[in-house]
Amino acid sequence: MRGLLAKRLRFHLPIAFTLAITTALAFKYTVAEPRKKAYADFYRQYDAVKEFNAMREAGIFESVRPSGE
Amino acid sequence: MLATRALSLIGKRAISTSVCVRGGHGVAKVEDYTLPPYFDRRETPLPDVAYVQQLTSEQKSLKEKEKGSWAVLTNEEKLALYRISFKDSFAEMNQGSAEWKSVVGGIMFFLGFTGLVVLWQRKYVYGPTPHTFDTLYKEQELQRMLDMRINPVEGFSAKWDYENKQWKK
Numbered sequence: 001m002r003g004l005l006a007k008r009l010r011f012h013l014p015i016a017f018t019l020a021i022t023t024a025l026a027f028k029y030t031v032a033e034p035r036k037k038a039y040a041d042f043y044r045q046y047d048a049v050k051e052f053n054a055m056r057e058a059g060i061f062e063s064v065r066p067s068g069e
Numbered sequence: 070m071l072a073t074r075a076l077s078l079i080g081k082r083a084i085s086t087s088v089c090v091r092g093g094h095g096v097a098k099v100e101d102y103t104l105p106p107y108f109d110r111r112e113t114p115l116p117d118v119a120y121v122q123q124l125t126s127e128q129k130s131l132k133e134k135e136k137g138s139w140a141v142l143t144n145e146e147k148l149a150l151y152r153i154s155f156k157d158s159f160a161e162m163n164q165g166s167a168e169w170k171s172v173v174g175g176i177m178f179f180l181g182f183t184g185l186v187v188l189w190q191r192k193y194v195y196g197p198t199p200h201t202f203d204t205l206y207k208e209q210e211l212q213r214m215l216d217m218r219i220n221p222v223e224g225f226s227a228k229w230d231y232e233n234k235q236w237k238k
Contacts, residue, residue, distance in 0.1 A: 001114070035223065042222045051218065054231070058216035 109155070109162040120156045128153055 057066050105117035124132065128149070134142065135150055142150075151158075200206060219225045230237045 038223050042227075055216060055218065060213065060216045 107156065109157045111159065111163060114159075116155075119154045121153045124153065 055061065056064050059066050101122070104122070107116050107118050107120055109116070121128065131146060131149060132153075134146070139147075201210075215226055215229050221227055228237050229235075
């Protein structure tokens with residue numbers, strides 16, 4: 001009847017730590033890194049002025065109307 | 070294990086089941102409902118009271134014998150003493166039951182019933198949906214989202230091909 005918590009912890013604590021660290025690493029390399037790469041790739045070829053003009057022509061801005069009007 | 074459990078209980082039993090002498094008027098009977106309840110729990114292995122409160126004459130003589138040397142007690146007597154103090158053994162109290170099947174069945178039944186209630190509500194309680202759900206309105210909303218370049222990196226507008234004006238393959 002002694003050391004019941006200690007015995008349980010001895011078994012479960014390494015498993016808990018391993019699972020936590022594995023989950024964190026898995027998330028990092030399946031979600032975080034691809035996302036960072038996607039953003040880097042997108043902005044490498046991004047022309048802000050071109051995108052702005054396309055949005056302006058579509059008529060979504062209130063401060064600048066499309067060039068036709 | 071059996072001996073330590075029984076030994077620790079003698080002191081507590083003496084307190085809880087002893088008669089009370091009040092003010093020289095004699096003894097007050099200890100009612101059952103005034104005593105703490107007995108229950109078998111793994112977390113509290115020694116309940117506040119013994120399981121059997123009213124001892125038969127055999128059990129009383131056994132208790133007298135318990136006051137002597139324990140080496141002379143037979144195994145049946147030791148078991149009888151255990152069963153006086155406790156209802157279930159640890160093995161008996163820890164065993165599982167099939168109750169979970171009823172619980173899961175009840176959960177699914179009530180989920181199904183709730184589904185029926187929701188369907189009835191949709192038909193008879195709710196009014197018509199707002200105009201913002203019309204197909205034309207939704208198409209205009211979608212076009213505006215694409216014009217605004219919502220989520221152009223990984224999400225919504227990233228999947229639209231602006232050159233060919235269609236969804237990317």
